[in-house]
Amino acid sequence: MRTRLRTKAAVLAVAAFAMAAFTAAPAQAAGGGNNDPSCRPSAAHPRPVVFLHGLGATSYEDLNFLQSAVAAKGYCTFSSTYGAYPEFPVVGGLRPIADSAGEIKQFIGQVLTETGASQVDLVGHSEGGFQSLYVTKTQGIADDIGAVVAIAPPTHGTTFAGLTKLAYLLGQGGRDAVGKALQTLGCPACDDLITDGSAVQTLTSGPIAQAGVRYTVITSRFDELVTPTHTAFVREPGVVNEYVQDTCPFDPVGHIGEAYDLNVWNLVTNALDPAHATKFFCTAGSPG
DSSP, X not given: OHHHHHHHHHHHHHHHHHHHHHHTOSSOOSOOEESOTTXXXXXXXXXXXXXXXXXXXXXXXXXXXXXXXXXXXXXXXXXXXOXXXXXXXXXXXXXXXXXXXXXXXXXXXXXXXXXXXXXXXXXEETHHHHHHHHHHHHSSOGGGEEXXXXXXXXXXXXXXXXXXXXHHHHOTTHHHHHHHHHXXXXXXXXXXXXXXXXXXXXXXXXXXXXTTOEEEEEEOTTOSSSSSGGGGOOOSTTEEEEEHHHHOTTXXXXXXXXXXXXXXXXXXXXXXXXXXXXXXXXXXXXXX
8 A cells, every 4th residue: 555655645746847848838828728618729729628537537537637638738628537436536447438438539629619610629648548438439429520539549459457457557536446436336437448348449440540530549568457558559541649759768667557647747738739740858757
């Protein structure tokens, strides 16, 4: 338990430092917003960005630092906790993948209505990365999606043990809250995301990438939960698949740390706006 807490504390410390460095760039865009329904997309950033958290996390944990940093660059950004049971609202992503996909679809519609935008971009981590691919393919809203940036998605499945470990490390209520939720109500999403799980079969049956959507999949060679690491990738025409280490070879970042890693953040923002992609100074992320 102490080791897990130290791991999480270290990752959060790295995240705080990374966000300060990431948002301190001299050429920031004006405007932007973080879960602000009055935010209006700009000419520079015409699509709001919807962030999708991982298993056991919430809208205010996992991708919250990255979301705030992207908002500071002038984007309208939004997030919502999906897949939580009413009895355990601080533990997201546990309900069946298809149920959560319906929630996410509704949230995307809400964002489009509030902002007046015609499309959103999706950025997801882990289960959220899987959902960014799954929702776009299965919910009949591909025309509403401009770009998908999936960070370490278990595209072709993973192990239940790995997903449970991730939930224990990321749960807002701590290990006890996540453990109690799993014991009381279970984790249908875990069953959906194992290799050959129902959601994995649905996603990988036929093409994953949808016409008109720009896809980027980012993962680490040292990801210890989605293994083999190349199974995160979508090997289809037009999809950009990249390891963090292709750009930053000495970054040891692992699965959890990918949500908080400064190098990943820069790769994400470059993927959101490839026409204005910039070179950046690599830092060392958190292993594990």
